[in-house]
Amino acid sequence: MDEVILSAEGILIERQGTQVADPLSALGAKMSLSEGYCLRSFMRMLVAYPVLTRLSDFAPEFVAQFDSWPQGGCHPAGIERLELSRVVEIIGHPEPRLEIYHVLRGCLGNGEDVEIKGWQVEMLLDVPLTLGPLRHVVFGDRVAEFSFETVCNLFEFYEGVLWQLAFHGTPRECALRR
Numbered sequence: 001m002d003e004v005i006l007s008a009e010g011i012l013i014e015r016q017g018t019q020v021a022d023p024l025s026a027l028g029a030k031m032s033l034s035e036g037y038c039l040r041s042f043m044r045m046l047v048a049y050p051v052l053t054r055l056s057d058f059a060p061e062f063v064a065q066f067d068s069w070p071q072g073g074c075h076p077a078g079i080e081r082l083e084l085s086r087v088v089e090i091i092g093h094p095e096p097r098l099e100i101y102h103v104l105r106g107c108l109g110n111g112e113d114v115e116i117k118g119w120q121v122e123m124l125l126d127v128p129l130t131l132g133p134l135r136h137v138v139f140g141d142r143v144a145e146f147s148f149e150t151v152c153n154l155f156e157f158y159e160g161v162l163w164q165l166a167f168h169g170t171p172r173e174c175a176l177r178r
Contacts, residue, residue, distance in 0.1 A: 002015075002029055002030060003015045003029055003030045003031070003032065004020060004026045004029040004030070004031050004032075004154055005031070005032050005033075005034055006031055006032070006033050006034060006037060006041065006042075006045065006154075006157075007034045007037075007041070008034055008035070008036035008037050008038070008041045009041065009044060010041050010042070010043070010044025010045040010046075010047065010048045011044075011045070011048060012026055012045070012049070012154075013034075014026075023049040023051060023052055023154075024051060026154050027153065027154050027155040027158075028153050028154070028155065029153055029154055030151060030152075030153055031152065031153060031154045031157050033129065033130065033131065036128070037128065037129055037130075038082075038125065038126050038127055038128050038129050039082060039121070039124050039125045039126070039127060039129050039161075040074070040125040040126055041129070042129065042161055043062060043063070043066045043125065046059055046062060046063050046066070047063055047066060050063075052158065055155075055158065055159070056158070056159065056162045056163075058162045058163070058165065058166040059162055062121070062162075062165070065122070069122035069125060070122065070125070072126065073126065074122060074123050074124060074125035074126040074127075075124075075126040075127050076119055076123060076124065076127070078108055078109070079106040079107070079108065079114070079116075079124075079127050080107050080108060080109045080128075081106075081107050081127060081128040081129070081130050082104060082105070082106055082107070082116065082124065082127050082128070082129045082130070083104070083105055083106075083107050083113070083129075083130050083131070083132030084102055084103070084104050084129065084130075084131055084132060084150075084157065084160050084161055084164070085102065085103050085105070085131070085132030085133060085134065085135055085150060086100065086101070086102055086103075086134045086135070086150050086152065086156075086160070087099075087100070087101055087102070087103055087134075087135045087137060088100050088134065088135070088137070089101075089137040090137070102156075102159075102160030102161075102163065102164060103132075103164065104116065104160070104161060104164035104165070105132070106124075106127070107132075117167070121165055129161075131150040131152070131157075132150060133148060133149065133150055134148040134149065134150045134151075
């Protein structure tokens with residue numbers, strides 16, 4: 001299997017249209033997102049393929065909470081989409097090194113991107129989720145930043161989204177109320 005499509009319903013589909021029986025066999029496959037894919041689709045995938053929850057310490061908690069989250073209308077005003085981008089950054093002090101990581105950000109209608117930490121994960125469920133551009137940053141110079149089409153496999157997408165969601169939003173129990 002060289003490519004897998006992630007459907008809006010949370011199902012993994014092979015290029016020829018058949019459903020993926022073993023999601024572990026698809027982890028190395030190049031992935032693409034179907035029309036209408038959103039964060040809720042990602043959570044549905046975790047529910048549909050429980051074996052995937054064993055790949056991340058964060059996944060079981062999201063699956064356990066998913067049924068208690070609202071069934072619709074989880075799209076904050078102003079956010080047009082969520083973008084998962086890969087960043088390749090060359091850092092040079094004190095020793096040069098290369099860091100590769102993922103960033104999940106909200107994109108406004110005017111193209112500006114925003115942190116989504118302020119929203120609970122369940123309030124972002126119906127926001128479309130897309131792959132953003134690969135960003136190449138040289139020695140912190142964001143002015144000379146290069147952007148390329150992002151291509152990733154299913155595991156990179158899975159791990160990137162879960163890792164980023166683990167740091168976005170605070171539990172309701174920890175939120176300060178006035």
